[in-house]
Amino acid sequence: MTTNIITFSNVSKSYNETKVLKNVSFEIEQGKFYTLLGPSGCGKTTILRLIAGFIETSEGDIRLEGKRVNDIPANKRKVNTVFQDYALFPHLNVFDNVAFGLNIKKVPKKQIAAKVMEVLKLVQLAGFEDREISEMSGGQRQRVAIARALANEPEVLLLDEPLSALDLKLRTDMQYELRELQKRLGITFIFVTHDQEEALAMSDEIFVLNKGKIVQSGSPVDIYDEPINRFVADFIGESNIVPGQMLEDNLVQFVGKNFECVDGGMRPNEAVEIMIRPEDLTLTSIDQGKLIIKIDSQLFRGVHYEMIGHDAEGNEWVVHSTRKAQEGTEVGLAFDPENIHVMRFNESEEEFDARLESYEEE
Ligand SMILES: Nc1ncnc2c1ncn2[C@@H]1O[C@H](COP(=O)(O)OP(=O)(O)OP(=O)(O)O)[C@@H](O)[C@H]1O
């Protein structure tokens, strides 16, 4: 039995002559929290608008619960959107904002009142029915917008950067609340953000987008630990990336030295890129270091020091350490074989998955 609630098959979208989505395919399972993550202009809102039915595809098919919906209008889809600016009606109070869609559908008054109370309770705004929108804080408005969407009992809730207007503390609180709400309701959330930490914290599954394409998809841990290329590595977390050469399976060369690693399935002596996370590097003495760097500068970041240095070949290295180092001195860097991530040039997600599978089988 298929549980896919949304399927995109080779969907493209063009405005005038410009393709802003290119052959996008993905499947969304019922009841999970998905995040579309990518830089400004990569096509995140476009995907949400296609799902909601506000715009039409140029090519390809969209299916909701297996049924092709290319020609089904927005109001016939069991999908609701929470917009970035919340799009609340400032002249209506909280109750009337939340009741808006139900009034249009001519739901009986008594039923509307019950539903409004139920969803306001869900977002922890019971008792705020008579408040004017102008008298609500940013976080409260955001919850009204979510309550309004939930009142329509959608199977899929689309959230377009709903937290971007909030300050850091409130934003973190709302991340917990949204995640809890999604678990409690068991409906599918598709959440848009360009904040990588938010995506990692909230999602069951992340789609990383760049220039109208999905570059990589997977669980937060998969994407963080196994980025397929420089774009994903850089976009999700901080990374050190240096050129290298894959000598054979489990043996890679960079900065003029050979290192044991856990990757394979490349051509012998293939040119590759090496990525190591700053938190996977440990400061050590020069004798014990696998690499030697000279510290150029360091900053105290609260939990750790962040140092920037360079190796003998001039590659820059960022290190996170609870220990302080001396600027201008040389230090050793230690790391484990599994912290070395080898990335091929121009490898697609399909090729990456296939290589991993065949390599790990051996
Ligand atoms: N109605 C339109 N007409 C022409 N071009 C458009 C239209 N809507 C969006 N675009 C273009 O499509 C591309 C993708 O836009 P989209 O709004 O999906 O980006 P986004 O990933 O949501 O970005 P942001 O993070 O800035 O919201 C952009 O280059 C944008 O300029």
Ligand SMILES: [Mg+2]
């Ligand atoms: Mg957008």
